[in-house]
Amino acid sequence: MKILFALMLVISMSFASDATIEVIKKVESLPTIAVEDSSISYDDTFKMKFFKSLIADLNVLSLFNVDRHYLQTHFNDTDVLVENKDMNYVLRYKMYEDDNGALNVELKLIKDNADVLVKSYRIAKQDVYMFVSHAIAYDINEFMGAPSIEWIKRKVIFSRIVESKKSELIIADYTLSYQHVAVSGGFNVFPKWANKQQDAFYYTSLDDEKPTLKYVALNEGTSKSIIASDGMMICSDVSDDSKSLLLTMSPNGQPDIYLFDIDSKKYKKITSYGGIDVNAQFMNKDTIVFISDRLGYPNVFSKKIGSSTVDQMVYYGQSNAACSAHGEYIVYKARESSNAFSNNTFNLHLISTKTDFIRRLTATGVNEFPRFSKDGDAILFIKNYKSQSSLGIIRLNHNKNYLFPLKHGKIQALDW
Amino acid sequence: MNKIVISSVVTALLVLSGCSSKEPVVDAPVEEAVKAPVQEVAAVKTETVSDANTEVLGENGMIDSDSNEMNMANLEKDMQTVYFDFDKFDIRSDMQEKVSNDAKLAKGAASAFTIKLQGNCDEWGSDEYNFALGLKRANAVKKALVAEGVDASRVTMVSYGESNPVCTDKTKECWSQNRRVDFKLLP
Numbered sequence: 001m002k003i004l005f006a007l008m009l010v011i012s013m014s015f016a017s018d019a020t021i022e023v024i025k026k027v028e029s030l031p032t033i034a035v036e037d038s039s040i041s042y043d044d045t046f047k048m049k050f051f052k053s054l055i056a057d058l059n060v061l062s063l064f065n066v067d068r069h070y071l072q073t074h075f076n077d078t079d080v081l082v083e084n085k086d087m088n089y090v091l092r093y094k095m096y097e098d099d100n101g102a103l104n105v106e107l108k109l110i111k112d113n114a115d116v117l118v119k120s121y122r123i124a125k126q127d128v129y130m131f132v133s134h135a136i137a138y139d140i141n142e143f144m145g146a147p148s149i150e151w152i153k154r155k156v157i158f159s160r161i162v163e164s165k166k167s168e169l170i171i172a173d174y175t176l177s178y179q180h181v182a183v184s185g186g187f188n189v190f191p192k193w194a195n196k197q198q199d200a201f202y203y204t205s206l207d208d209e210k211p212t213l214k215y216v217a218l219n220e221g222t223s224k225s226i227i228a229s230d231g232m233m234i235c236s237d238v239s240d241d242s243k244s245l246l247l248t249m250s251p252n253g254q255p256d257i258y259l260f261d262i263d264s265k266k267y268k269k270i271t272s273y274g275g276i277d278v279n280a281q282f283m284n285k286d287t288i289v290f291i292s293d294r295l296g297y298p299n300v301f302s303k304k305i306g307s308s309t310v311d312q313m314v315y316y317g318q319s320n321a322a323c324s325a326h327g328e329y330i331v332y333k334a335r336e337s338s339n340a341f342s343n344n345t346f347n348l349h350l351i352s353t354k355t356d357f358i359r360r361l362t363a364t365g366v367n368e369f370p371r372f373s374k375d376g377d378a379i380l381f382i383k384n385y386k387s388q389s390s391l392g393i394i395r396l397n398h399n400k401n402y403l404f405p406l407k408h409g410k411i412q413a414l415d416w
Numbered sequence: 417m418n419k420i421v422i423s424s425v426v427t428a429l430l431v432l433s434g435c436s437s438k439e440p441v442v443d444a445p446v447e448e449a450v451k452a453p454v455q456e457v458a459a460v461k462t463e464t465v466s467d468a469n470t471e472v473l474g475e476n477g478m479i480d481s482d483s484n485e486m487n488m489a490n491l492e493k494d495m496q497t498v499y500f501d502f503d504k505f506d507i508r509s510d511m512q513e514k515v516s517n518d519a520k521l522a523k524g525a526a527s528a529f530t531i532k533l534q535g536n537c538d539e540w541g542s543d544e545y546n547f548a549l550g551l552k553r554a555n556a557v558k559k560a561l562v563a564e565g566v567d568a569s570r571v572t573m574v575s576y577g578e579s580n581p582v583c584t585d586k587t588k589e590c591w592s593q594n595r596r597v598d599f600k601l602l603p
Contacts, residue, residue: 165576231554253555321545412579
């Protein structure tokens with residue numbers, strides 16, 4: 001009996017960390033949480049904005065059953081509101097404006113009438129309140145002992161098509177509540193953060209004589225051209241040390257993958273197939289995954305840089321035209337119907353290079369441009385469904401997707 | 417020139433105080449979406465679009481109405497767009513005549529100009545692959561022009577992926593109009 005138990009334990013442990021395994025059964029219901037506002041400054045509209053942002057963040061944590069009723073109380077009241085007496089947790093906060101006009105938030109998490117977490121936050125401008133809300137969610141996640149969600153504090157950069165051959169590059173938070181137009185005017189696509197600090201980015205300008213890769217340093221407010229190519233020029237990925245870029249270029253009309261060294265400005269051709277090779281992503285320093293039509297349809301392949309061997313990574317899907325990699329995991333976009341003349345469904349799928357499992361991550365619409373978070377905990381993607389473009393976030397370990405719609409325009413590409 | 421609006425990026429200017437007590441960790445079981453709060457969440461303000469000045473240089477600025485430019489614009493109209501099949505970049509047999517006509521113009525009346533081939537795709541995908549498809553289409557037209565005697569050095573290419581549609585309806589006719597290569601003449 002003991003042996004059997006030990007065996008089962010080993011088996012369950014061995015599967016525990018595999019993100020391709022979808023956990024369907026609810027093992028235990030989630031703890032409940034309610035939010036109480038004790039703010040003294042600010043008008044009702046702003047109070048409600050902040051409340052909604054906090055509720056959204058708490059939902060995305062996927063750790064709680066979040067009560068969405070807006071209730072107000074005094075910060076120092078010892079008891080939680082009667083409506084919330086059955087809640088496992090109550091999050092109470094107080095916003096106030098200080099003499100410098102900064103937004104301050106005091107917060108406590110209450111469980112069984114005891115303050116189990118007490119924190120305070122300050123941000124210089126009121127209109128970037130959502131970053132406080134994300135920071136609160138981050139801290140609560142830490143407090144609950146869940147795996148870190150560093151991504152919640154990161155910024156997303158995306159290109160929005162506003163009309164034919166016109167786009168904007170926008171820096172946003174992951175919920176799109178904060179949006180700052182970083183480059184406007186012209187036709188600019190495929191923005192990509194240049195480093196982990198997110199203080200610079202690359203993008204493709206299609207307004208010049210040739211498609212040109214440009215670099216913007218946000219702190220200095222400068223922009224410069226890096227390299228140009230006839231036909232196509234896209235920065236697909238940036239190495240962890242920010243020193244190398246994976247580019248798709250086509251100097252002779254042939255889209256291939258190149259490795260570009262930032263310091264020496266030299267590039268090296270990585271693929272040389274006569275069809276289409278694009279969308280290269282570093283799996284690690286020496287290996288890339290990329291999209292190629294070398295089997296007659298787009299699919300995901302991998303290659304060691306410098307080697308001539310190419311491995312097929314995906315065996316499911318008729319048209320797998322985009323991918324992102326994190327360690328052993330690859331997320332890719334697959335066309336689910338081969339009908340050229342009806343509304344196609346494109347879904348995202350997750351595979352592990354170490355197992356044969358495939359997990360479907362989305363269900364409806366056109367889901368594309370998947371990008372792993374730096375820690376691999378979440379996947380950001382674009383969903384286009386019924387003329388609505390949204391930013392989606394997939395919490396892999398929680399089997400939940402959240403959508404944040406864009407009010408107008410269409411998201412072309414993104415990075416975070 | 418693009419107007420570069422540099423963001424005074426919000427580098428989380430958060431002053432965090434320490435947390436002290438450590439509560440027993442509540443099990444965080446995984447579960448399927450229960451009551452889909454997502455849509456409600458979306459009620460969070462989702463956009464603050466600036467009315468940023470989107471003025472750019474005009475369409476290659478037709479500033480001078482000098483006869484050469486007029487001539488160029490007229491010739492451009494005479495060059496015929498080449499259309500493609502779904503997910504394909506080979507030139508269809510019914511498009512051969514158009515390409516031959518374009519080659520004739522390129523060698524004749526338009527011989528003084530550079531030809532920019534603009535590859536385009538339908539709306540099925542904003543990814544790099546779609547851009548590459550547009551490029552392969554432009555390249556197929558380039559090869560056909562060169563085969564008919566047009567000097568390769570006069571031809572440049574760009575792909576706009578799905579971002580330059582001429583038709584935005586959700587119909588197969590519309591999509592087929594977007595899978596195309598347009599001609600642009602440059603001095």
